[in-house]
Amino acid sequence: MLEELKKLETLQDVDSKIFNLEEELDTLPENNKALEEQIVEKENKIAELKSAISIQVSEKEKRDEILKKGEEKLKTITGKQSAIRNKEEYNALLREIDAIKRLNRDLGDEIAEINKEIETKTEELNATDEQFSKEIDGFKKQIALNTKRMEELDKTIDKLYDDREKLTQNIRQVVYRKYQRILETSPNGRAIAKAEYRKEKDTPAYGLCLGCNMKLPPELYNMVLRATRIEVCPNCQCILIPGDSHHDNSKTNSEEGK
Numbered sequence: 001m002l003e004e005l006k007k008l009e010t011l012q013d014v015d016s017k018i019f020n021l022e023e024e025l026d027t028l029p030e031n032n033k034a035l036e037e038q039i040v041e042k043e044n045k046i047a048e049l050k051s052a053i054s055i056q057v058s059e060k061e062k063r064d065e066i067l068k069k070g071e072e073k074l075k076t077i078t079g080k081q082s083a084i085r086n087k088e089e090y091n092a093l094l095r096e097i098d099a100i101k102r103l104n105r106d107l108g109d110e111i112a113e114i115n116k117e118i119e120t121k122t123e124e125l126n127a128t129d130e131q132f133s134k135e136i137d138g139f140k141k142q143i144a145l146n147t148k149r150m151e152e153l154d155k156t157i158d159k160l161y162d163d164r165e166k167l168t169q170n171i172r173q174v175v176y177r178k179y180q181r182i183l184e185t186s187p188n189g190r191a192i193a194k195a196e197y198r199k200e201k202d203t204p205a206y207g208l209c210l211g212c213n214m215k216l217p218p219e220l221y222n223m224v225l226r227a228t229r230i231e232v233c234p235n236c237q238c239i240l241i242p243g244d245s246h247h248d249n250s251k252t253n254s255e256e257g258k
């Protein structure tokens, strides 16, 4: 059975690699999605700033147009002065000129105000655009790296599954099925754990499951060392295999047997 257990150990190495790589592969699409969302968010923010500016620009253009008409009107009216026949008409004309001038001045003030806002917003847009462009570039690079990594992982995992297939063909079916059952329910991709010999001062020696750090009952540890059949850890359910320090176990056996 020890031979079969050694094969399971090799299989576990492959399965652990597959488990870790698949875990990594699982995180990458999520990661890319989050990055893409951040890009859209930043692009939207830029678009919002641009649209706010274009609204201001069109407000300004409307006022420019009105002001232009106002100035033309002022010119026309001022030109009518020669046609005035009396003081009343003259006063009326002056009042009209004043009114138009006041209107034009107010428009000019508004236009100056809007210009200032356009300038401030444009500065904000430029600064934001510069910052966001760098960030978006960074996100895009990361997305490309992630995509490349996903392709690599797919290939590596495929190859590991091929390796696995070859390994499993040499393992006794009943042993492999037991292993597979444990692996499928394992939360960490492990179906094999070493049982290591431990001896501390003033306490009897014992076997430790390296899968979950549980002290194994002496009779179970002895069975593991004998390796005549498959033993599992009562705590983590892993198949126990003799650890690297099991060579000096003949002594342990006799001690624990007492």
Ligand SMILES: [Zn+2]
Residues within 6 Å of the ligand: 193, 209, 210, 211, 212, 213, 214, 233, 234, 235, 236, 237, 238
């Ligand atoms: Zn255990």
